[in-house]
Amino acid sequence: MKDVKIVYSLPGFALSEISRVYKGKPDACMCGCAGKYFYVGCNTTWSGKNRGYPVDVEDIDDPRVLRILHKMEKFAYKGIEAMGDDIYTLVLGNTQYSLYLVDRIS
Numbered sequence: 001m002k003d004v005k006i007v008y009s010l011p012g013f014a015l016s017e018i019s020r021v022y023k024g025k026p027d028a029c030m031c032g033c034a035g036k037y038f039y040v041g042c043n044t045t046w047s048g049k050n051r052g053y054p055v056d057v058e059d060i061d062d063p064r065v066l067r068i069l070h071k072m073e074k075f076a077y078k079g080i081e082a083m084g085d086d087i088y089t090l091v092l093g094n095t096q097y098s099l100y101l102v103d104r105i106s
Helices: 041-051 062-074
Strands: 004-007 018-024 035-039 080-083 087-092 095-101
Touching (some): 062 087, 062 095
Antiparallel strands (some): 004 080, 018 095, 080 087, 087 095
């Protein structure tokens, strides 16, 4: 299990480092029934393998990924849950935002 900690700022992530983001209801199932995943175009092969089935074209939305990243950066002072070094989650009111980085193979 990955270490979970609260951080109050995000490292500066480039779009190419992000696999996908999630926007949905907090404390709910994250299979996609209570929210939606948006994928980075240049990382769809990786995302598709992780997801278990191909990513649809309408799921690729780089501008939305960037908007969610910027929102998370702006409100990081409220506390972002960091799971290891590759998953970050922020809850604002009734909305959860999660950011997943591309798997870093060392």
